[in-house]
Amino acid sequence: MAMSMRASIIHKTASDLRVRPNLADYEAERARFSWEATGAELGLRARGWVNIAHLAVDRHLGTPVEDRVAFRFIARDGRRRDVSYQALAQASNRFANVLRNLGVGRGERVFLLASRIPELYIAALGALKNGSVVAPLFPAFGPEPLRTRLALGEAKVLVTTESLYRRKVAGILGELPTLAHVLLVGDDGGSTAVSGTHDLATLMQRSDVRFDVERTGADDMALLHFTSGTTGTPKGAVHVHGAAVAHYATARYALDLHADDVFWCTADPGWVTGTSYGIVAPLLHGVTSIVDEADFDAERWYALLEEQRVSVWYTAPTAVRMLMKGGAALAQTHRLPALRFVASVGEPLNPEAVWWGEEALGLPIHDNWWQTETGGIMIANTPAMDIKPGSMGKPLPGIDAFVVARRDDGTYEDVGKPGVQGELALRVGWPSMFRGYLNQDERYRKCFSGDLYLTGDLVERDADGYFWFVGRADDVIKSAGHLIGPFEVESALIEHPAVAEAGVIGKPDPVVGETVKAFVSLKAGFVESEDLRMQLLAHARRRLGAAVAPKEIAFLAALPRTRSGKIMRRLLKAREMGLPEGDTSTLEAGA
Numbered sequence: 001m002a003m004s005m006r007a008s009i010i011h012k013t014a015s016d017l018r019v020r021p022n023l024a025d026y027e028a029e030r031a032r033f034s035w036e037a038t039g040a041e042l043g044l045r046a047r048g049w050v051n052i053a054h055l056a057v058d059r060h061l062g063t064p065v066e067d068r069v070a071f072r073f074i075a076r077d078g079r080r081r082d083v084s085y086q087a088l089a090q091a092s093n094r095f096a097n098v099l100r101n102l103g104v105g106r107g108e109r110v111f112l113l114a115s116r117i118p119e120l121y122i123a124a125l126g127a128l129k130n131g132s133v134v135a136p137l138f139p140a141f142g143p144e145p146l147r148t149r150l151a152l153g154e155a156k157v158l159v160t161t162e163s164l165y166r167r168k169v170a171g172i173l174g175e176l177p178t179l180a181h182v183l184l185v186g187d188d189g190g191s192t193a194v195s196g197t198h199d200l201a202t203l204m205q206r207s208d209v210r211f212d213v214e215r216t217g218a219d220d221m222a223l224l225h226f227t228s229g230t231t232g233t234p235k236g237a238v239h240v241h242g243a244a245v246a247h248y249a250t251a252r253y254a255l256d257l258h259a260d261d262v263f264w265c266t267a268d269p270g271w272v273t274g275t276s277y278g279i280v281a282p283l284l285h286g287v288t289s290i291v292d293e294a295d296f297d298a299e300r301w302y303a304l305l306e307e308q309r310v311s312v313w314y315t316a317p318t319a320v321r322m323l324m325k326g327g328a329a330l331a332q333t334h335r336l337p338a339l340r341f342v343a344s345v346g347e348p349l350n351p352e353a354v355w356w357g358e359e360a361l362g363l364p365i366h367d368n369w370w371q372t373e374t375g376g377i378m379i380a381n382t383p384a385m386d387i388k389p390g391s392m393g394k395p396l397p398g399i400d401a402f403v404v405a406r407r408d409d410g411t412y413e414d415v416g417k418p419g420v421q422g423e424l425a426l427r428v429g430w431p432s433m434f435r436g437y438l439n440q441d442e443r444y445r446k447c448f449s450g451d452l453y454l455t456g457d458l459v460e461r462d463a464d465g466y467f468w469f470v471g472r473a474d475d476v477i478k479s480a481g482h483l484i485g486p487f488e489v490e491s492a493l494i495e496h497p498a499v500a501e502a503g504v505i506g507k508p509d510p511v512v513g514e515t516v517k518a519f520v521s522l523k524a525g526f527v528e529s530e531d532l533r534m535q536l537l538a539h540a541r542r543r544l545g546a547a548v549a550p551k552e553i554a555f556l557a558a559l560p561r562t563r564s565g566k567i568m569r570r571l572l573k574a575r576e577m578g579l580p581e582g583d584t585s586t587l588e589a590g591a
């Protein structure tokens, strides 16, 4: 790799590429590309229907791919279980029959709450085969975020483990009137007997291995992914079966998947990356995926990369920064000759992290950008492209991205010149675009202006067409790559009898990007104390779970509010960071 000035550009040459990249000539491929033709490659036109699980799994039956390992599951204790494409086809058929036998049909919601165990993946694919809608939940959520999402999504079925059920679900069952069936996996992966639930292993054994996949249409709902906004409840982003065409194309270009790859996507399926690229995309390409049940551990991760001979690795900036903390020396105790491409998503990837990849892994890290709503990667640094460390790269073929500014009349215009900040907008029409926020039409409509989808991210584009992330246009928090809605945290805090009002911000953190910090004022009769602070932290953690709860709580006599009564999180953040307070003309007197 030729490096001109550090942190400015990494030039790629043919010798940097160990295989011919799928996206060799950026401009030519963009000119040639069409979604229609890509769908036809997957047989959409000929078949006339599309079901993600059929494309991902059954399509490979009768081809050499059927005997290949689809998933290599590595349990926390290191035990390995290989599931071939053929075995996955059969197991997912059984799960589809489990649903059918329970009377669960097309369009009905099947929620998944488990660590990265085989049953989660089998259930996701089986539910898709049945035409049911899959809604994955993050296992580090506490009962409150789980209840909100299960209720909003009108869950009919929940697949979970015995211990998660006992700890997080049993207490909220009474508030979930639509939930008809809970299917449990034993904590050792086997059977369970908990009253009021079904034992999944028994139901699977009793079900047929043959199943006729539901002939869903490209616009039929397939997946429901929850995401957070600044205000109000979480939003259920609706994704459709036709999205598979985008998963296929984007994994080809931005992850450069080739048939003999061993791919490892470290994201949890509770977040969109773990589903789109942890389940669907690698299967569409017929590659072998590594799935590690355990959480981050630097030594374990290097050992996995080495022992499993991972060739393409898709991870996240927080993980990279945690590896950086461990030092390059630790990385260099492992030999990674199979590794040929590393990509990252979810939060800004600092230039130092890109360079660290070169030093520690022998490869730069390729940042890419997308979000729950886009369903798939939109902007990326691809293998053949020069990397400008700190940039998210360029729009993939099939994607038109713009930097726009709002006019006074509420419409948007292109900022026109490079180097000008504006909101990132995408021209609608790619197949994995979300089709709604479930039951929240108004919120959905507000995301569009004409044929543009407005992403809520502030960016700049440079003269070479590379996009640079500037920040979010709203107050949502990104912690360890997970999007957290401040309103959800504030709501849990004000449930506590001592709390009068709460304002929640993301506090910059060198490793996880942002940590959740809450400011609270107390009701009359309560006095601030260390003991109360601890009680509030524990209350939030119990309600929200470790992934969402604040790490820090500070007491304030009153929170800054606008005259219309909204808590000014922006001001809390500016004060926290010692930055100028900006326009405070709407601030309520005395705050």
Ligand code: AMP
Binding pocket: 227, 272, 344, 345, 346, 347, 348, 349, 367, 368, 369, 370, 371, 372, 373, 392, 455, 456, 457, 469, 471, 472, 478, 481, 482, 483
């Ligand atoms: P989510 O919907 O949870 O996947 O979060 C999407 C948001 O994460 C985006 O709107 C961005 O704010 C942020 N994000 C994702 N990828 C990147 C990236 N490569 N650089 C900076 N921010 C990113």
